[in-house]
Amino acid sequence: MKKVLLIFSALFVVFLTACSSDTSDKTSNDKKETTKQSVSVSKNDNTVTVDNMxxxxxxxxxxxxxxxKDSNKKVYSFKVKAENVSNDQKGIGTVDFLLKTSDGxxxxxxxxxxxxxxxxxxxxxxxGTVYFVLKKDVTPxxxxxxxxxKVKAKWEVKTK
Structure with a gap:
């Protein structure tokens, strides 16, 4: 009985592992060409220290x-670098950023x-880089x- 239970458990683990692994490469056939413009973050010092980062x-x-389908949109990108200056482990990511726009x-x-x-x-x-997509007539x-x-830091953004 124990052998049957052990074999069943092993097969179940193998089955779950096989079902959960995703080896397929998902590629998007959307071809997006970009025309570059300029945007600047207007702050004399672009570095702030928040939460020991x-x-x-x-x-x-x-x-x-x-x-x-997206010809009336622009992509704004901001390259962010975070350095841990604390004694503890810290974390940061795309999800931590928001963009305020000209339409409020x-x-x-x-x-x-x-x-x-x-x-x-x-x-x-x-x-890492944070990307925001806005309508052509809206500016950050x-x-x-x-x-x-709570907003812990903010940078004024101006398009050139």
Whole structure:
């Protein structure tokens, strides 16, 4: 009886493992060409220290999406670097950022583009890019770092 139970358990584990592994490469056939423009984060020092993390906005960019269905949209990207200056493990990611716009709305990142996020130890750093998609006639006004219910840091954004 124990052997049957052991064999059944082993087969069940193998079955669950086989069902949960995803080896297929999912690729998108959407071809998006971009036309580059310029956007700047207007702050003399793009580095702030929040929650024992030194967060730096390394660069920013805006691209016009020239895809038929999204031709009236622009992609704004902000490259972020966070350094852990505490003694504890810290974490940061795409989900922690929001973008305020000229029409008064707050926009979440667009997760159809590459996202980042992880925890890291004392002295380590993590770099990633946050992407926001806005309508062509809407411009960003402020990038916010909001890891919880409260905005902890913000940077004024100006398009050139």
């Amino acid at each position: 030194k967060i730096t906005l390394e660069n920013s960019d805006v691209s016009k999406v020239s895809d038929e 709305k707050t926009v979440k990142p667009d997760y159809s583009y590459a996202s980042f996020g992880d925890s890291f130890e004392k002295g380590d750093s993590l770099t 006004t402020e990038l916010q770092y909001k890891p919880s219910d």
